[in-house]
Amino acid sequence: MESLTLTDVEQKYYSDLFVYCDTDNTKKVASNGKVLDLFRAAQLPSEVVLQITELCGATRLGHFGRSQFYIALKLIAVAQSGLPLRVESLNSVKDLPLPRFVVAKNEQEARHTAMYPDLENQGPYQGVIPRPPGRGQVKKVSAHEVIQPCVPTVEPQPDTTSPVVSPHQSPPTSPHAWRKHKRQASGGNVERPPVVVAGAVWTPFREAQSGPVVAGDGMWSAHSPPPVQESWVSLKDTYPPSSSKMPPMRLSLVQENSSIRTVASVATANEIQRQSSSGYDDPWKITDEQRQYYINQFKTIQPDLNGFIPGSAAKEFFTKSKLPILELSHIWELSDFDKDGALTLDEFCAAFHLVVARKNGYDLPEKLPESLMPKLIDLDDSAEVPDQAPDVGYSGSPVEVTPNKSPMPSLNQTWPDLNQGNEQWETFSERSSSSQTLTQFDSNIAPADPDTAIVHPVPIRMTPSKIHMQEMELKRTGSDHTHPTSPLMAKPPELSEETSMKFVTANSGDGYSSSDSYTSDQDPITSVVTRQRSNSGTSPEGLKVVAAPPPPPPRPNASHSRSSSLDMNRNFAAHPTGPQQSGVVACPPAIPPRPLPTQTSGPHSGHRSDEGLAAHSTTSPQQIPEQPNFADFSQFQAFAASDQPSDDGEKHPESLPVEKSTEGAGPLRTVKTDNQEERAAATVNSAKGSIMAPPPKPVRRRLKSEDELQDEALPPKSNVIATVLATLPSIPRSVGKDKKAIQASIRRNKETNTVLARLNSELQQQLKDLLEERISLEVQLEQLRPFSHL
Amino acid sequence: MAVCIAVIAKENYPLFIRSVPVQNELKFHYTVHTSLDVVEEKISAVGKAMADQRELYLGLLYPTEDYKVYGYVTNSKVKFVIVVDSSNTSLRDNEIRSMFRKLHNSFTDVMCNPFYNPGDTIQSKAFDSIVSAMMVQAS
Secondary structure, three states, rough: OOOOOOOOHHHHHHHHHHHHHHOOOOEEEEHHHHHHHHHHHOOOOOOHHHHHHHHHHHHOOOEEEHHHHHHHHHHHHHHOOOOOOOOHHHOOOEEEEEEEEOOOOOHHHHHHHHHHHHHHHHHHHHHHOOOOOOOOOOOOOHHHHHHHHHHHHOOOOOOOOOOOHHHOOOOOOOHHHOOOOOHHOOOOOOOOHHHHHHHOOOOOOHHOOOOOOOOOHHHHHHHOHHHHHHHHHHOOOOOOOOHHHHHHHHHHHHHHHHHHHHHHHHHHHHHHHHHHOEEEEEEEOOOOHHHHHHHHHHHOOOOOOOOOOOHHHHHHHOOOOOOOOHHHHHHHHHHHOOOOEEEEEHHHHHHHHHHHHOOOOOOOOOOOHHHHOOOOOOOOOOOOOOOOOOOOOHOOOOHHHHHHHOOOOHHHHHHHHHHHHHHHHHHHHHHOOOOOOOOEOOOOOOOOOOOOOOOOOOOOOOOOHHHHHHHHHHHHHHHHHHHHHHHHHHHHHHHHHHHHHHHHHHHOOHHHHHHHHHHHHHHHHHHHHHHHHHHHHHHHHHHHHHHOOOOOOOOHHHHHHHHHHHHHHHHHHHOOOOOHHHHHOOOOHHHHHHHHHHHHHHHHHHHHHHHHHHHHOOOOOHHHHHHHHHHHHHHHHHHHHOOOOOOOOOOOOOHHHHHHHOHHHHHHHHHHHHHOOOOHHHHHHHHHHHHOOOOOHHHHHHHHHHHHHHHHHHHHHHHHHHHOOOOOOOOOOOOOOOHHHHOOOHHHHHHHHHHHHHHHHHHHHHHHHHHHHHHHHHHHHHHHHHHHOO | EEEEEEEEOOOOEEEEEEEEOOOHHHHHHHHHHHHHHHHHHHHHHHOOOOOOOOOEEEEEEEEEEEEEEEEEEOOOOEEEEEEEEEOOOOOOHHHHHHHHHHHHHHHHHHHHHHOOOOOOOOOOOHHHHHHHHHHHOOO
């Protein structure tokens, strides 16, 4: 008889079958009847069966000895795979699937054998199975648990029948088997409990699997049971020195771990049943048992389930699994989802699961499987879904499911700050208060006024969830910019207060609002300017993240002040400096429908206008005509772009550059200027009659604005203004002192000069960035062009 | 699209080097090795005061008739070298920068892996995939 080399799987399988056929319990010879039945079950043509029996030498011997039986089985496998029956093929054929026997009576065996083909495919890895991995982790494998009873059956060495009959003889394992057996709805032959159990256990997988021999993920369920079984058997709670135990010792291990497994087996059996009914689709799913085990292991390293396991601790832990460092490294890469060098509970479970899988011989995936992916901390706090959702059939055990959910929240909870931060961000615009968000923000943000500053945080660290949040943040910044305008557009009057606030906070760096509304001090102006500066400082960053910067705000602000300055001019009549403006301002005399407001604002604007006139006479003319545009927020940007009416109105010098520079602030500025303009506009617009904005709006605003703006803007602005205003004296409303006014205006002009210079630099920076963007886009375009040619 | 990408450790031994036409690997190794001198020269030229402000991207180290070699040094003196084909004129500086940025990011991820001992050759699959994406598709 030729020597027959069998793989471990084949060995086990054949010995198992031999025992099955060994009804006489001779341990040497399989009864012919059984053997023939078995062969018939192989669904081979009878002549093939005859040929096989002849080849294996049974006909010669007249009975099936063990070796003959094995040879016959192998030949059956050969025949079933369609290869010609040759004696040489016994050893030459590689990766031969195990013989399949399909028989009702031998259903269990059939199932058993059906499963074995999967095992067969795991041939190269089977070597892993016999060798208990060094990891002492008792992995709770749900379906895998099923295999447990099979292990004893698989284990049996050719000459040891005890394992096969272990259910009878080895109490530790038998309870398992029996328990499972009892649970298994498809309880099989009692006489072969192990096989039955195994068969019954195998049934679910058999059903789940399409083909008898299917490699790959589809057979993961089948694959996993034996390997994981292995790990189960060999693993203990804490990396026991089970590595020394060889396969024959597995039984003892099984016995030792039986208590552990019994607990798990109960649950897993239930799971298996459920899974069998529902199908076991996702090979990478973590069952509840496993997850619970992983969680326990996590607790041993890190008691806080919401905390992280640092990389070093994780490294030690997983190194115990005796996997090669390269594979551990790969597992780490897969499981450390946020690449922070630490493992959250979910990441840890994923890594653990991968280690288990690898231990059992399954190739590591290239990408993290869906079911192992930790839930991103999305802004929806509902991400409590466990990433390993048991199959639908699992619904039968909600109790088991819920405990698993509890660890899941940990993932979300690991980002509670961000979530909260997000909410803070959500309310940013409404509160207009700087919130200390927890992500890292661009340090360039200069919250000049913590109280009123709308800090537009630009998160730097890019993590998946953070990316999402950053996008949110970006939207937020964008919305902040737009927020004032939109509401303004909707209901400008009500927004007057807000706008005034926003003027301060947003990039509306025009001093108009301040000067206009706040007669008392020029602080608002400078503060606004400062704010605008800081905002423009921030806006580039924000803009960098945003795809396209919003269009620059129109200039109307200046016009507003200009108009007021016109009033001033009128009032003072000593400053014919506004000739150019006066020219534009058709009829200053006709301006003051509300002399008071304008006057109150007038001094400021007047002063400012002086400054503006002195400093930026060229710019001012353009400001006023845009006044009307302000009120019409919807056309804000259009006007800004189009309208550059040379108008009177020495717009505050700041307003001009402000508008130009901070694009985001545009809407705000317009609002602000709108408010300011209301007063001036009311006069100027009415005078010029070029008011495009509905006069009632400005009027209304003016009605409210003065008080409101002054009241509201002042308090918030006071702080903001503090720094810049230090130099500026508060110009008294009573404009009686021309000299003082002039001096003040001169000072203001100087300040605005500096401010403008700063704005200019910022704008240049922005321009540079945009040019860079443009260049990169052009490059991309060029790159894409060749493709179009191809 | 690079023809060769190399990561050199602080002590100037390669942590990772991959070139696309595998036959010419030795030539690329030599090219990268000679480029190290240029890198050293560039980073030493900045001086102590500017050490922190030194830009990571070094730019074109030196062109040969066939190739252009670009360099990038991290703050921990780990050097990335990219060799591109000179005939590939469409490659802009920005693209090279972005390639280096991607390399740096993946390198950081590799470093974060606790199973990676600094000084070992880089065998991370993720890093490999990033590098492969940047290499000229093997003809």
